Amino acid sequence: MTPYVVLSAILFAVGAVGLLVRRDPLVMIMSIEIMWNAANLLIVAAARFYGTVSGQALVFLVITLAAADVAIGLAIVMHVARRGEAVDVDALKELKG
């Protein structure tokens, strides 16, 4: 069990750092995917460890949600790119309060 937890934590940290330090939205979406999968890994490992299948069912749900998340994110990125602007999240702050 422990190696799975450690690997999951490492993956999550990598994703989080990537999300925070990169300014390219494509890379940020990939970082988020890594974080999703860190969570998925932990869930299936725990399901296996406790001998239930409910964890696997939950992971299927998470995978579909992650797909939806990517679809929306990529759509936004494409629109920004089509406007001919630099694809840089720090430049996209029109929604400032």
Place this chain on the structure above:
Amino acid sequence: MALLAAPLVMALVLAWIRLPRSVVVGLANAAVAIAFIGALLLRHGDTVVGTWLLSVPIGFQVDTISQTFALVTTGVGLLIHAYSAAYMAHDRDLSRYFAGLNFFIAAMLLLVLADGPVLLLIGWAGVGFASYLLIGFWYERPAAVAAARKAFLINTAGDVSLMLAIALMVTSTGQTTYSGIFAGHVPAVAVAWLLFFAAAAKSAQIPLHTWLPDAMEGPTPVSALIHAATMVTAGVYLLLRFHPVLAAAPSAAEGIAILGGASCLLAGLMAIAQRDIKRVLAFSTMSQVGYMFMAAAVGLGAAALSHVVTHAFFKALLFMGAGVVMHALGGDERDLYKMGGLRQKLPATSAAMGVAALAISGFPLMSGYFSKDAILESLLANGHPWLWALGVVTAGLTALYIFRMYFLAFWGKPRTQPSHGESWLSFRWPMAVLALLAIVGGVFVRPFAWFSLTSGATLVLGLAGFIIAYRLYALRGPVGDAWLDGGVGSLLRSEFGFDAIYQALIVRPGAAIAALIAAGDPAATGGLATGISRSAAAFAEWLRGWQSGLVRTYALTILVGAVLALLWVAVR
């Protein structure tokens, strides 16, 4: 209850639908005529129509008292409606005027026909509101508006007193009908005094009388109907209706009778010094209602009720006559010093006023002779010699002030030429009917007596009053008032200073408190309100700083937040 519904419905119709003037007059008169016929046909007994406020029955009770009041209200009301048709013929707000009058009739009928105090209170407030509307009918006149406000405020004080009395009676007995309440046990002394203050406010008795003279700013037929014949006797109705409560508190009843006697005497004195013809009549009304209060408070219901009826006849007639005089002198002349010699130009009015003056001062065989003596004789027979003495002295004063008014207005040399005579037929026939009733109204009087010791005493004093009035005013006119220039006269002219006292004790402190609040309010309430809005705005300003638009900042914030939440869970 068609007699109640007709004027009420008509009031609503006239208030909201614009109709031709002749239709307005016809409908308003028809509604009151229906009500009058309904009052004639009333059968004694109780009718319960329904229930409201969970358990309070809506019911009507007809007995001698309520039928008498209903007949006076609709009968005299019908004559005054007919008179109004001519008197108000040129007013641009005819419809509003008749809507007010019809509403008054409906409210007064509700007041006298209700079978419990809750319904009575609605009528009570309704007549006060109608009175307010009609006193302030000519709303362009500041004096009329001020008078309407004063009347409404004082009447509202009475309404509150009545509400307290009703609350005491209903909570102590658990009943909401007269019969139920009187069968139970009520705190009689407290209720009696509360009822008296309510009655005094409505009937303009000392100490709550100051609104009535000012109420003369309203149209004269209104003064005749509301402020002479009917509404101001509602206080008498209250005392008659709640007689069992008064009987259970003899000391309070005695006190109420003494205050009624004080009103009777003092108002008679104040009436002597008035220059305004309608104010003379207003104080006269107060004085006559004082007689009724004396009798009603000590349980002489029949005599009080008799005087209500006869007073309605001759006082309405006096007001109608005053209205004709004012019309003849060009609309709104009420100063007795500017009248004089009107009997040549207005012979019929002069005759009618003379009849009414004789009736009110108790000339033998006129209606006032019987009803006043019924009250005084009963007072004497029931062991109230001091009240009797007050009433007898006031009988002399009555003759003095009413004939002072009569001689100043109709005798002597003309001081203003009338612009036109008594032209309208409908001015005259209601006055003729009332004059007839003022003469023969004595047949309604109970207990009836042709002659008594009292009638002898009042006759002597009344004759003395008449002779003094004749000697002072019949030929000399306003010069006769010279005796009022001294100390006593100025006391009478200032109406015993009641208004000045109320100004000093209530109005000015009230205005000072209001001014203080007006000055302090922007700082206190205003400061609180703006303080709340400013702090909300500052909080929002701080909050919007968080929405930077930088996605990575959001991510970091979420991360830090998640870490802190986890730490909190772990530490706990």
